[in-house]
Amino acid sequence: MDVDWQADLDRWLAPFVAALRHKTRARMCPAYIAGLIGPGDRKSVQPMAARAGEVGYDQLHHFVAAGVWDSAPLEAALLKEADGLVGDDAGFLVIDDTALPKKGRHSVGVAPQYASSLGKTANCQSLVSVTLASREVPVMVGLRLFLPESWTDDPERMARAGVPKDRQTALTKPEIAIEEIDRVIASGAHFGCVLADSGYGSSGPFRQALSERSLLWAVGLSRRQNVYPADVDLIFPVATTGRRRQYHIPDRSPVSAEVMLSGEKWQKISWRRGTKGRLTCLFAARRVRVADGHKHRMLDNRMQCMPGDEVWLVGERRSTGEQKYYVSNLPADASLKLLAATIKARWVCEQAHQQLKEELGLDHFEGRSWTGLHRHALMTMIAYAFLQSRRLKAAGRKKKSRRTTATTEHASHQAGHPRPLRTAATQAMPPL
Structure with missing residues (x-):
């Protein structure tokens, strides 16, 4: 200076x-x-x-x-x-x-x-x-x-x-x-x-508050967070005995973010140039609905969160073996490279x-x-x-x-x- x-x-x-x-x-x-x-x-x-x-x-x-x-x-x-x-x-x-x-x-x-x-x-x-x-x-x-x-x-x-x-x-x-x-x-x-x-992104109220303000967001997520596939349907099962159900329920059970992406195709993505060359990691993504809606009691008496809005679930596999998970409300036509570049911009x-x-x-x-x-x-x-x-x-x-x-x-x-x-x-x- x-x-x-x-x-x-x-x-x-x-x-x-x-x-x-x-x-x-x-x-x-x-x-x-x-x-x-x-x-x-x-x-x-x-x-x-x-x-x-x-x-x-x-x-x-x-x-x-x-x-x-x-x-x-x-x-x-x-x-x-x-x-x-x-x-x-x-x-x-x-x-x-x-x-x-x-x-x-x-x-x-x-x-x-x-x-x-x-x-x-x-x-x-x-x-x-x-x-x-x-x-x-x-x-x-x-x-x-x-x-x-x-x-x-x-x-x-x-x-x-x-x-x-x-x-x-x-x-x-x-x-x-x-x-x-x-x-x-x-x-x-x-x-x-x-x-x-994920210290912030794993909070459902935090993500919902961002959406209520019409903001785009891309945040970390716990690998244990339950999610539904995007095409999950809400059904109204007919009870054979007892009182009639008052609310719809998902037609499938949720799974963890880690499990949801385990079978996806992981691609090598480069998002920027570092001091030692291009920075790359393996990424995978799919559309999901996070299980962070209101809670209902299921047929087997379990309490289960209902599906929220449709969003992107993104996984990252680093060369160290570490895996990270993210969720974003970027548009459904966003490319994997776009998702990766957005997520990794947090380093600044x-x-x-x-x-x-x-x-x-x-x-x-x-x-x-x-x-x-x-x-x-x-x-x-x-x-x-x-x-x-x-x-x-x-x-x-x-x-x-x-x-x-x-x-x-x-x-x-x-x-x-x-x-x-x-x-x-x-x-x-x-x-x-």
């Missing part, structure tokens, strides 16, 4: 500074973000203040942890900038979560819980992340803390950590994600399809998580409060958006014209332009 980056940052931050509407905060915000971007391994408040020189620790700490200001205008400004950079009706909104390892038990939301980035259960904070992306370039626009039961069952503990009254309720990660998706939609940001892993959020932690100190915040954590996370996202704007500018990439409707072209756009933006998608952030 060239020596003029700080002057460029001051110009770029103008909408954010204007949103703060306060002279002192207008100084602290650029100083904090410059500290995140600047040199130094540790990006917590004390070392950043020491390196800056012009801003004291107390001022910087007060700004992020205790100052009375609303982050919503800055979040809105971030969404607007992100939309200008990567918003596209052929793009994606990627839902995931990321873990921040922590010691002790006092930092807000910390608890032993599964951390996907670590591949194990660890003492950590878990944040639901929202990333706007197109042409394999991500810009993260949302990080919201998930509170486990050990917190939501303890009002005093939440109060000590400054959890706002309206957030002191038990919400699942899919429920938090839907709130964030609604915020992105309300902002007018452009995207064509929602992507998520993992790149964003890594760079936010390794380069911008997302996991370096040492405060314990709800407000401080979310403000620090917001500052890291603004810093990341700034760096992405410079890289796009340096690479000479111009946004393609937006499509007027979100159709299957959103994924063919990805499949047809597989070469990543070198400085943004395949390399670590350059040192300053």
Whole structure:
């Protein structure tokens, strides 16, 4: 990054500074973000203040942890900038979560819980992340803390950590994600399809909420999820004894997603070029109806979920032997390559998580409060958006014209332009 980056940052931050509407905060915000971007391994408040020189620790700490200001205008400004950079009706909104390892038990939301980035259960904070992306370039626009039961069952503990009254309720990660998706939609940001892993996709209410919002989606699914073939019929059997049945039932029993695809033809599909050549895996797909409708008691007294809407069930077999399953409401005429390219576009959020932690100190915040954590996370996202704007500018990439409707072209756009933006998608952030 060239020596003029700080002057460029001051110009770029103008909408954010204007949103703060306060002279002192207008100084602290650029100083904090410059500290995140600047040199130094540790990006917590004390070392950043020491390196800056012009801003004291107390001022910087007060700004992020205790100052009375609303982050919503800055979040809105971030969404607007992100939309200008990567918003596209052929793009994606990627839902995931990321873990921040922590010691002790006092930092807000910390608890032993599964951390996907670590591949194990660890003492950590878990944040639901929202990333706007197109042409394999991500810009993260949302990080919201998930509170486990050990917190939501303890009002005093939440109060000590400054959890706002309206957030002191038990919400699942899919429920938090839907709130964030609604915020992105309300902002007018452009995207064509929602992507998520099985931690979200295995939730029937999450998928149904996306469909209710007329969104296209492609999400992970548990291999154990029961599904019906697309041509399942609902019948009204005549009871030979007892009371007459009141509801229709499927004419076939459901099977797991894994079993449903076991007999399908698996094809080698390449979806983009990686650093070591084309990325390929074996994929198979068929139309199904997920067993996530209302429950009925069957003739043998079992409770069984009824078929939902018709969707794509997709399987992926990796060279390691690992198998993954997905479900998508892309149109019935979508090709297998289109399905694969859409599903695999989710990788950009993992790149964003890594760079936010390794380069911008997302996991370096040492405060314990709800407000401080979310403000620090917001500052890291603004810093990341700034760096992405410079890289796009340096690479000479111009946004393609937006499509007027979100159709299957959103994924063919990805499949047809597989070469990543070198400085943004395949390399670590350059040192300053």
